[in-house]
Structures are given as structure tokens and as C-alpha cells.
Amino acid sequence: MASVTxxxxxSGRFRISRRALPYVLSLPALLVCIGILIPFFTAVVxxxxxxxxxQPWARQFNWGENYLNFFTDPGFWNTLKISLLYAGVxxxxxxxxxxxxxxxLQRRSTVNNFISIMLLLPLMTAPALAALMWKLMxxxxxxxxxxxxxxxxxxxxxxxxxxxxxxxxxVLVDIWVYTPFIMILxxxxxxxxxxxxxxxxxxxxxxxxxxxxxxxxxxLTPYILTATLFRLLDSIQQFDIIYAMTQxxxxxxxxVFQVEAYLNFFQSxxxxxxxxLLIILWxxxxxxxxxxxxxxxxxxERARGEA
Amino acid sequence: MYDKEKDLIGAFLRGEVDRRGLLKGxxxxxxxxxxxxxxxxxxxxxxxxxxxxxxxxxGKSLKLLLNKHPYADAMIANLQAFKDLTGIEVTxxxxxxxxxxxxxxxxxxxGSSEYDAFMTGAYMTWTYGPAGWITDxxxxxxxxxxxxxxxxxxxxxxxVKASCAWNGxxxxxxxxxxxxxxxxxxxxxxxxxxxxxxxxxxxxxxxPKNLDELVATAAKLTKDVGGGVYGIGVRGSRxxxxxxxGFLSGYANFGQKDLNVSEDGKLSxxxxxxxxxxxHAKWVQMIQESGPKDWSTYTWYQVGTDLxxxxxxxxxxxxxxxxxxxxxxxxxxxxxxxxxxxxxPEATAPTPNIWIWSLAMSNFAKDKDATWYFLQWASGLEHAxxxxxxxxxxxxxxxxxxxxxxxxxxxxxxxxxxxEMHDVSAPGAKIHFTPQPLFFDLTTEWAATLQKMVAKExxxxxxxxxxxxxxxxxxxxxxxx
Numbered sequence: 001m002a003s004v005t006x007x008x009x010x011s012g013r014f015r016i017s018r019r020a021l022p023y024v025l026s027l028p029a030l031l032v033c034i035g036i037l038i039p040f041f042t043a044v045v046x047x048x049x050x051x052x053x054x055q056p057w058a059r060q061f062n063w064g065e066n067y068l069n070f071f072t073d074p075g076f077w078n079t080l081k082i083s084l085l086y087a088g089v090x091x092x093x094x095x096x097x098x099x100x101x102x103x104x105l106q107r108r109s110t111v112n113n114f115i116s117i118m119l120l121l122p123l124m125t126a127p128a129l130a131a132l133m134w135k136l137m138x139x140x141x142x143x144x145x146x147x148x149x150x151x152x153x154x155x156x157x158x159x160x161x162x163x164x165x166x167x168x169x170x171v172l173v174d175i176w177v178y179t180p181f182i183m184i185l186x187x188x189x190x191x192x193x194x195x196x197x198x199x200x201x202x203x204x205x206x207x208x209x210x211x212x213x214x215x216x217x218x219x220l221t222p223y224i225l226t227a228t229l230f231r232l233l234d235s236i237q238q239f240d241i242i243y244a245m246t247q248x249x250x251x252x253x254x255x256v257f258q259v260e261a262y263l264n265f266f267q268s269x270x271x272x273x274x275x276x277l278l279i280i281l282w283x284x285x286x287x288x289x290x291x292x293x294x295x296x297x298x299x300x301e302r303a304r305g306e307a
Numbered sequence: 308m309y310d311k312e313k314d315l316i317g318a319f320l321r322g323e324v325d326r327r328g329l330l331k332g333x334x335x336x337x338x339x340x341x342x343x344x345x346x347x348x349x350x351x352x353x354x355x356x357x358x359x360x361x362x363x364x365x366g367k368s369l370k371l372l373l374n375k376h377p378y379a380d381a382m383i384a385n386l387q388a389f390k391d392l393t394g395i396e397v398t399x400x401x402x403x404x405x406x407x408x409x410x411x412x413x414x415x416x417x418g419s420s421e422y423d424a425f426m427t428g429a430y431m432t433w434t435y436g437p438a439g440w441i442t443d444x445x446x447x448x449x450x451x452x453x454x455x456x457x458x459x460x461x462x463x464x465x466x467v468k469a470s471c472a473w474n475g476x477x478x479x480x481x482x483x484x485x486x487x488x489x490x491x492x493x494x495x496x497x498x499x500x501x502x503x504x505x506x507x508x509x510x511x512x513x514x515p516k517n518l519d520e521l522v523a524t525a526a527k528l529t530k531d532v533g534g535g536v537y538g539i540g541v542r543g544s545r546x547x548x549x550x551x552x553g554f555l556s557g558y559a560n561f562g563q564k565d566l567n568v569s570e571d572g573k574l575s576x577x578x579x580x581x582x583x584x585x586x587h588a589k590w591v592q593m594i595q596e597s598g599p600k601d602w603s604t605y606t607w608y609q610v611g612t613d614l615x616x617x618x619x620x621x622x623x624x625x626x627x628x629x630x631x632x633x634x635x636x637x638x639x640x641x642x643x644x645x646x647x648x649x650x651x652p653e654a655t656a657p658t659p660n661i662w663i664w665s666l667a668m669s670n671f672a673k674d675k676d677a678t679w680y681f682l683q684w685a686s687g688l689e690h691a692x693x694x695x696x697x698x699x700x701x702x703x704x705x706x707x708x709x710x711x712x713x714x715x716x717x718x719x720x721x722x723x724x725x726x727e728m729h730d731v732s733a734p735g736a737k738i739h740f741t742p743q744p745l746f747f748d749l750t751t752e753w754a755a756t757l758q759k760m761v762a763k764e765x766x767x768x769x770x771x772x773x774x775x776x777x778x779x780x781x782x783x784x785x786x787x788x
Contacts, residue, residue, distance in 0.1 A: 053416055054434040054744035058786065069784070140600035141535060141618055161601035163762045249545030250603040251759035266409050267547070267747040269416075269434055 053269035098182025131244035189223030365394025381698035478568035501629025525597035538597030547750035553623030557650030
């Protein structure tokens with residue numbers, strides 16, 4: 001009798017557990033979602049407020065005023081322009097360089113493997129540290145790069161301290177740090193491509209340029225898109241290199257989104273404006289990500305013969 | 308044992324013997340410096356404890372947030388004296404200046420009770436005070452049951468003390484009668500000239516007496532010293548910190564202001580007057596002709612290290628920068644000298660804008676009374692004397708320390724002109740900015756404008772007009788203009 005009761009109780013508990021199982025299993029995902037969404041929606045709420053930490057009594061909803069103010073603020077348009085320009089230039093150059101290096105190292109050999117490992121060193125350097133290293137190397141008094149520039153006739157080259165060359169300088173640092181990232185992704189892609197099309201092209205005596213543009217590049221495009229997406233998202237949100245080298249200057253030359261938002265929050269304690277800037281940055285990266293992911297999916301479907 | 312010596316120290320602490328007499332007496336008694344120091348500290352602690360219950364909060368604990376700085380080092384070196392005196396346990400976190408103020412903002416804005424007291428600058432209290440993050444210390448200063456009768460609030464240099472007090476009204480005068488004492492001044496910096504005596508002698512230059520001479524002397528040094536040495540180091544990074552040292556000190560000497568305050572308390576930009584434009588033009592010319600090549604990246608650190616390394620011949624910046632570069636293992640140690648500087652030839656004395664390392668109490672402190680005990684000890688005379696004579700607490704904020712002969716002799720011996728520079732410029736030393744909550748926004752934009760002018764992106768006249776327009780817009784948006 002006791003045994004039956006026990007069995008029935010276990011059976012009842014099992015039925016309850018079974019009903020709850022999907023919810024229990026999805027709980028971690030739900031918690032992660034909440035963990036992501038709470039800060040995000042908090043930032044959205046702040047972005048619709050007039051909220052300065054130094055004027056807590058003046059805190060109130062101003063709805064879209066923070067955003068509307070940007071339309072008449074030349075500083076904002078400069079920030080938008082510089083952020084897009086920085087991201088566009090760095091990603092394009094890193095992609096070209098990364099692809100070039102990956103093609104050079106495509107053949108597996110001890111030397112190529114060693115070189116590819118060595119080329120990864122910048123990627124293992126913290127970007128802020130890389131910026132400080134470059135700041136020293138570009139010092140007009142004792143920097144090695146300034147010395148080298150003087151040898152080719154560029155006396156008094158001012159690197160990050162001149163508005164004419166500041167963008168070029170931080171782009172160089174970005175390229176130094178992140179080109180290996182693109183290189184390693186594309187190298188992995190190149191080495192995983194099927195060999196048959198290349199063997200067939202070699203047998204037919206097809207010119208190298210044709211092989212590259214008609215076989216290699218199309219087959220490598222999903223990898224290129226993935227690498228570009230990762231770098232674009234990173235690059236448009238660049239902070240460390242630019243802030244460590246120039247704090248956004250000279251003048252407003254490099255006041256990209258993250259630098260502007262950081263200064264607005266930590267220095268000006270203007271939470272509302274800082275949050276609005278970051279929400280706009282989020283919208284831009286979200287849009288760019290969507291474009292890239294849709295293209296990537298379309299290419300994948302085409303590769304499978306589904307489109 | 309040591310009874311006679313104890314009597315001598317006791318007489319000194321009662322003011323019956325001066326420091327010179329004390330040292331002579333201790334030397335005659337054959338005491339080693341270490342033993343004398345131990346006895347002195349013991350007697351100081353006893354004297355400090357004489358009329359006040361320092362043990363009232365014994366057993367409690369405090370946590371401090373500190374910036375990595377020689378002043379913090381001096382305090383840490385003497386912290387055991389506070390623990391012995393009060394029985395209060397003290398722990399602390401130290402952060403480098405690059406991240407220090409972000410850490411303070413994060414701790415205070417989150418309402419964290421982790422830290423009871425922290426180092427701050429007076430400018431920062433214009434944000435922290437109105438935001439309700441820090442405590443008005445008048446309540447404790449004016450309470451005889453909580454403050455040692457020997458504390459000596461009147462001993463603080465008046466301009467420095469007033470600069471830490473504000474009534475919270477945008478444009479309200481610092482140190483006004485209704486002002487809240489947001490922080491206690493601890494150590495401060497005036498902005499004057501520190502120069503390389505050897506380089507000046509080499510080219511036959513004399514110490515400049517006004518802005519025109521400064522521009523000319525800096526150009527001469529750049530041209531004649533050779534070896535890539537440039538004439539004048541001033542800060543140039545895109546930050547409020549570029550505006551407050553030499554730049555604002557000279558600017559204020561011409562009677563110029565950052566903002567106008569109307570009778571109804573409205574603020575408006577004041578930097579596009581003809582006089583201000585003339586000052587800016589000369590400053591920009593000076594940097595273009597004789598400043599560091601990568602001036603727009605220069606923080607206090609680069610300005611100081613260039614002087615210490617012999618890369619620059621002179622700086623117009625914080626006096627303590629010049630002090631520190633004249634010692635340690637700096638290449639130019641022992642070759643630097645100091646001079647007070649009045650930029651305006653018609654001014655009777657310098658008017659240095661000041662930076663004040665201060666101590667503030669968090670509004671979220673777990674035990675404010677115990678925290679106050681620490682604050683009054685750390686800003687007290689005994690600790691100031693300790694820091695000034697045994698450590699590098701070089702610019703104390705108490706008048707009696709500046710009168711201390713041992714301190715003055717110590718400086719005069721290794722830092723020629725330093726004491727004189729201080730004494731000449733101290734009467735005009737104060738914060739010359741208008742206190743208001745947009746301080747960091749406006750000064751950062753001012754620095755960015757200066758960068759554009761130096762880079763010839765914008766003419767001085769046009770740059771200042773645009774800056775004033777932008778500032779007025781921001782003030783209006785914030786309801787201040």
C-alpha cells in the first residue's frame with residue numbers, strides 16, 4: 001500500500017515536472033535576454049530624458065528632444081561623418097591587406113605557418129596599449145616613425161597632433177592591430193576551399209587573374225562578409241585607440257560616437273545626451289549588421305543551389 | 308628615559324620653543340633622527356589627543372578612494388599615526404589619474420557606500436555637490452563637539468579655502484556666506500614659470516615678466532638653445548585640463564573671464580571680447596612658434612617630463628610639476644628655477660588659477676562622524692607638517708606651514724625661487740572660473756577651439772565668436788543662460 005502511494009506521488013511529480021520542463025530549459029535563455037534587454041531599455045529610457053547628474057532636480061522626460069537637438073548640432077553631423085569615414089577606411093584597407101597577406105600565406109608550409117603566427121602578435125596587444133606604443137613611435141622628438149619620416153623628406157610630420165594627419169595616424173594603428181584578424185579568418189577560408197575547381201583551372205591553363213576573380217573571390221565571399229561584418233561593428237564603435245592617442249582632437253577631428261558619448265557621460269555627466277548618442281550608434285550598427293547578414297544568407301543559399 | 312627630550316618636544320608643541328630650537332636641542336641630546344622622529348610623533352599624538360576625544364569612534368573602519376599622487380603617498384606614510392590616535396581602521400584603493408575621476412563618478416553616481424571619503428578637485432564638486440553625492444562639511448567644522456579645538460580652520464589660506472565652497476547657484480561667488488563647504492583643501496598648485504637656468508644662461512635670456520616677453524623669450528630659446536629643445540611647455544590636449552593652468556592664469560591677469568553673470572543670475576560667454584581675442588592670439592602664436600610639435604596631445608605629464616628631460620626650456624604650468632622635475636632621476640634635476648608670472652604688464656601681481664587636491668565626504672558614507680575624524684586629521688596641521696617636512700607634500704594649504712622655517716629652508720636649498728614664487732603669487736591665487744554645472748562641457752570645447760586655432764583651422768576672432776555662440780546655446784539649453 002505504502003509502495004503504491006509512493007509510486008503515485010512520484011508519478012504526479014513527474015507530470016508536473018514534464019509540463020514545466022520547457023520553461024525550465026528555456027529559463028537560462030530568458031535570463032540572458034533579460035540581462036541584455038534591461039540595460040538596453042534603460043539606455044533607451046535615459047535617451048528620452050533631460051538627465052544630467054549635476055542637475056538631478058531638472059530630470060524629466062523630454063521625449064525626442066535629445067534626438068531632435070542633434071539635427072541642428074553641427075558637432076553631431078561631424079561625429080556621424082567621422083565615425084562612418086573611420087569605419088569605412090579602416091575596414092576597406094584591412095580587408096585588402098588581410099586578403100593580400102592571406103593569399104601570400106595560403107600554401108601550407110612551416111615558414112608560412114610561422115609567419116602567420118607572428119603576424120597575429122598585434123592582435124594580442126590591447127588596443128589602448130597599441131595606441132600608447134604608437135604615440136611614442138610617432139613622437140616628433142624621439143619617435144622612430146618620425147625619424148623614418150624625416151629620412152624620406154617629411155620633416156616635422158605631426159602625426160596625431162595635426163588635424164591633417166590625425167585620421168591617417170589612428171587608421172594606421174587600427175590597421176596594425178586588426179589586419180591580422182581579417183588575415184587569419186580569410187586564411188582559414190582559403191585553406192578550406194575545395195581543391196577541384198583550382199585543379200581543373202590549372203589543367204585548362206586558365207590565367208591567374210581569372211582564377212582569382214571568378215573562382216577564389218566568389219567562393220571566399222562568405223568569409224569576407226563575415227570578417228567585414230565583425231570589423232565594421234568593431235570599427236564604428238572604436239574608442240580605445242582614438243581616445244588614448246587624441247581624446248577626439250585636434251579640434252573635433254576625431255570625435256567619433258564612442259568618444260563623444262564617453263565624454264558626455266563621464267566628464268559632462270550628461271546621461272541623456274550620452275544615451276541618445278549610443279542608441280543612434282546602436283541603430284547604425286543594427287542596420288549594417290542586417291544588411292550584411294542578409295547578404296551572407298543569400299550567398300549561402302546560392303552556394304547550396306537554393307536561390 | 309628621554310624625559311628631557313620629551314619635555315623639549317612638549318614645549319615645542321605648546322609653542323614655547325620654535326622648530327629650530329627643537330632640532331638643536333634634540334641634536335645636542337645626541338638623539339638619532341629616527342629616535343627623534345619616533346619621540347616627536349608620539350608626543351604629537353599625545354598633544355593632539357589632549358583636548359579632544361579622538362577615541363570616540365574607536366573600532367570603526369573607513370575606506371578611502373585615492374588618486375596616485377605624492378600627496379596620497381604622504382598620507383599613507385603617516386596613516387598609522389591616525390590609526391593609533393583614533394583606533395579607527397582605514398583601508399584604501401589607489402587609482403592612477405587616467406581613470407581616477409571615472410572611478411569616483413561611477414562610485415558616487417551609483418550611490419555606493421563602499422567609500423567614505425575620497426580625493427577630489429574643487430571643480431569636480433560643482434558636479435558632485437548639486438547632484439547630492441557629497442556632504443556639506445560646515446555642519447562638522449562648526450560643531451565644537453566633533454572638531455578638535457586645535458584644528459585651526461582659520462589657518463587655511465583664504466583663497467584656497469573659499470575655492471572649495473560654493474552655494475550651488477550657477478555663477479554664485481566661491482566662498483560666499485551662504486556657500487557650502489563641499490571639500491577640504493589639502494594640497495594645491497599655483498601656475499607660474501619653471502625654467503631651465505642652464506639653458507637661459509646659455510642663450511643669455513632673462514626671465515620673462517609679461518606675456519609679450521614670454522612669447523619673445525620662448526621664441527629665442529627655441530631658436531638658440533639647439534638640440535631640438537623648444538621654448539615653452541603648456542598643455543594642449545582636448546580637455547578642460549588644458550584651460551585651467553597657465554592659460555587661465557594669464558587670461559585672468561588681463562581681467563578676462565570665462566562667463567558673464569547678469570544681475571538676474573543668467574550666464575553668458577565672455578571670451579569673445581577684444582582683450583580676450585588679443586590674449587588668445589598671443590597664446591596661439593607662442594605655441595605655434597615655440598611650443599612642442601605635438602602640443603595638441605600634451606597633458607601635464609608630457610609638459611612635466613619634457614622639462615625634466617631637457618626637451619623644453621620653460622613651462623608655464625603647475626608649480627609642483629617644476630618642483631618634481633628638479634629632483635629624482637630627472638636629467639635636469641638641480642638645474643631648474645622658478646619665477647612668479649604676471650602676464651599683463653599693467654598688473655601689479657600674478658593671479659594664478661589654482662588646482663586644489665581636496666578631500667570630500669561621500670554622502671553615502673557609512674559613518675559620517677568617523678569619516679569627519681579622518682578628514683580633520685588628514686587636513687590638520689600635524690599631518691601637513693609631516694608631509695611638508697618629511698615627504699613631498701610641497702604646496703600645503705595652511706599658512707602656518709608656509710611660515711615654518713624648516714620647510715622654507717628645505718625648499719630654498721634645493722628649489723631656488725620656489726618659496727618666493729609662492730609668496731608673491733599666493734595673494735592672487737584662487738579659482739578664476741565661474742562655478743556652474745557645465746564647467747567640463749564648456750572648457751573642453753574651449754580647449755578644442757584652441758587646438759583649431761593653433762592648427763590654423765580657424766582664425767582666432769572667428770573661433771572665439773563661434774565658441775561664444777556655442778556656449779550661449781548650451782547655457783540656454785541647460786536653463787542657465
